[in-house]
Amino acid sequence: MQPTRQIQAWLLLLPALCLLVAFTHYPVIKTIVRSFFGFGTRWESQATLENYRYLLEDEVLMQVLYNSFLYAAITVPVSIVLAIAMALWVNSKMAGKGILRTAYFTPTVLPMISVANIWLFFYSPEIGLLNKLLGLVGHGGINWLGDPEVALYSLMAMTIWKEAGFFMIFYLAALQTIDSNLYHAAAIENANKWTVFRRITFPLLMPTTLFVLVNALLNAFKLVDHLFILTKGGPNNASNLLLYYIFENAFSFFDTAYAAALTVLMLVILVVLALLQFGVIEKRVHYR
Amino acid sequence: MPCFLRVSGLSRYYDNVAAVDDISFEVNKGEFVALLGPSGCGKSTTLKMIAGLEQPDEGIIEIDGSNVVDKSPGKRNLSMVFQSYALFPHLSVKENILFGLKARKVHKTEQKKRLASVVEMVDLGQHLNKKPGQLSGGQSQRVALARSIVSNAPLCLMDEPLSNLDTKLRADMRSEIRTLQKKLGLTVVYVTHDQIEAMSMADKIILLNQGSIEQADVPENFYNKPLTTFVASFIGHPPMNLIPHNDVLLGVRPEHVSIVEDNGLDVTVRECDYQGSETIITANYKDSLIRACLPGKRTIPDGSVVKLRWKPETEHLFNNKNGHRVPAGTTSVFPFHQL
Incomplete structure (x- = not known):
């Protein structure tokens, strides 16, 4: 009885397992193996650490890593703070909150490519909306995507605009599970709005915050679509991010081996970040 | 104060x-x-x-x-x-x-x-x-x-x-x-x-x-002095019996009702509900139900006819239109008190 059940179980798992192995596990292993071999397709050559050695010397990579971390360090907290603020707002009793909720959520529904195209119209130097507005107040305009000092921040603004609404939905759902009697109890004690938020709402939202934080951080490294439309990583790599750099190496420079090494680096970064988050924050999260 | x-x-x-x-x-x-x-x-x-x-x-x-x-x-x-x-x-x-x-x-x-x-x-x-x-x-x-x-x-x-x-x-x-x-x-x-x-x-x-x-x-x-039929039927367990009689509602608490051999109200027993210290007997009188709360365990076969009786001072009277309490009359409502 027992062995047949085992076989049955494996047979049932087989279809999903085939897909997982073919499209996830095998490529991961292949990537790791590939990262130990030289440029191009010379499989017969000796395994080497050359790709990893180059990681340390690659100045563009340093720029890209700096960009990626700055990108995450700014977009993640700002989106979360905005998401909480919007959720608190649309959770209150007021007229037209349904419309407001929809409005906040719309950017999430749009594909990143469309969003980037919309923002391209905002950011264009001559005909762009932002520069037109600046022109009204007599400002000469900013080269939003062409100025190396500004380009990365322009991308961040767009990302925050797109992500905050998505995270708001999670916070909104979490807010609605909080017992309204807790707020009544706090009101009886004359607790002001800030105390209520700091001592009740925010701590009770912690599980959601952890979830959103993990997702936001992963997204910050995973989102790359907008770069194709807006800056292509330029000017002079000022807005280049790790994933786009991997793409460039693999499909523009055809250095698949180095791209594989970069991919391994990215995997390591993401795993370390996830472990840190679960380890550090979970201790301070209240789960009911 | x-x-x-x-x-x-x-x-x-x-x-x-x-x-x-x-x-x-x-x-x-x-x-x-x-x-x-x-x-x-x-x-x-x-x-x-x-x-x-x-x-x-x-x-x-x-x-x-x-x-x-x-x-x-x-x-x-x-x-x-x-x-x-x-x-x-x-x-x-x-x-x-x-x-x-x-x-x-x-x-x-x-x-x-x-x-x-x-x-x-x-x-x-x-x-x-x-x-x-x-x-x-x-x-x-x-x-x-x-x-x-x-x-x-x-x-x-x-x-x-x-x-x-x-x-x-x-x-x-x-x-x-x-x-x-x-x-x-x-x-x-x-x-x-x-x-x-x-x-x-x-x-x-x-x-x-x-x-x-x-x-x-x-x-x-x-x-002791419920002001309306709502109060009368809300307080007490089981609640007060309210029996329509002529143009009033007569209220009497189940614990004040007892079974007697003669000179009582003829009722048909519907149910005996034993609760440990007492037994609650539910009986039919005309179109209304009367409950009696008797000490100890009592078993009376369903459908049998028994006589119920209570003291006149335990009666409460209510207006059958608005349910308000009315002062008790000088004469008792039920004929068995005169007997």
Whole structure:
């Protein structure tokens, strides 16, 4: 009885397992193996650490890593703070909150490519909306995507605009599970709005915050679509991010081996970040 | 005794339906008043309006001589115990109790002093660092109680605080709350649907029905002198028998009815319900049911005819149109009394 059940179980798992192995596990292993071999397709050559050695010397990579971390360090907290603020707002009793909720959520529904195209119209130097507005107040305009000092921040603004609404939905759902009697109890004690938020709402939202934080951080490294439309990583790599750099190496420079090494680096970064988050924050999260 | 809480002409409408309809009452300082009634009678709404968690559409609420209708809940100098306890799940017992004092920025040493005395009063010493999720129902109840006492507010509102506890614990907590209330001289407004709680704890009961006061009185008068048929059928277990007779309704409590050999009312037995110390016999008399509560175990076959009788002084009479109590006549209603 027992062995047949085992076989049955494996047979049932087989279809999903085939897909997982073919499209996830095998490529991961292949990537790791590939990262130990030289440029191009010379499989017969000796395994080497050359790709990893180059990681340390690659100045563009340093720029890209700096960009990626700055990108995450700014977009993640700002989106979360905005998401909480919007959720608190649309959770209150007021007229037209349904419309407001929809409005906040719309950017999430749009594909990143469309969003980037919309923002391209905002950011264009001559005909762009932002520069037109600046022109009204007599400002000469900013080269939003062409100025190396500004380009990365322009991308961040767009990302925050797109992500905050998505995270708001999670916070909104979490807010609605909080017992309204807790707020009544706090009101009886004359607790002001800030105390209520700091001592009740925010701590009770912690599980959601952890979830959103993990997702936001992963997204910050995973989102790359907008770069194709807006800056292509330029000017002079000022807005280049790790994933786009991997793409460039693999499909523009055809250095698949180095791209594989970069991919391994990215995997390591993401795993370390996830472990840190679960380890550090979970201790301070209240789960009911 | 000075009046501490005065409610006058209080009304609250939901979609033009009155949940609370023009009610007025007074509570003296140090008094324990129960707002009693079936669910949906407006008792919780009334309490929430006193607390300031809901705004009345009409009426005045005076606490210690000043109208508080426009004040926020935190400025009314009262405390509240919620039915679900409303403990903050992420805070320890200690932090739950101190929440109000911290929000009101009470001095640290004063906080410590009050915490120590309250914790001793409700016996929570070993649980101070636990989270509410780790507490039993009774312990959670004590934390909620401690949180309200620690505020030193002279008026305490309680919204069915015992309804989530089992019967045994409820009985213990009843006397404990009553003892605390007397010791601290608290003025308490206590909402409940449980007549036993109201009867055993309250100095005064206000019985509500469909948003209006049916009777406001000391507990014994609810049993001895119900003002309406609603009160008569709400108080007592099982409730009072109401027997239509000519143009009145005759009320008599099941525990005052006995079975006699002769000179009684002929009824047909429908059911015998044995409950340990007593047996409740349900019988048909014409179109109405009469219950009799007899001591010990009694088994009477269904369908058999027995004679019921009660003393004339245990009778209550009600107008059969509006249900109001009418003074007992000089002659008894049922002919068997003359026999």
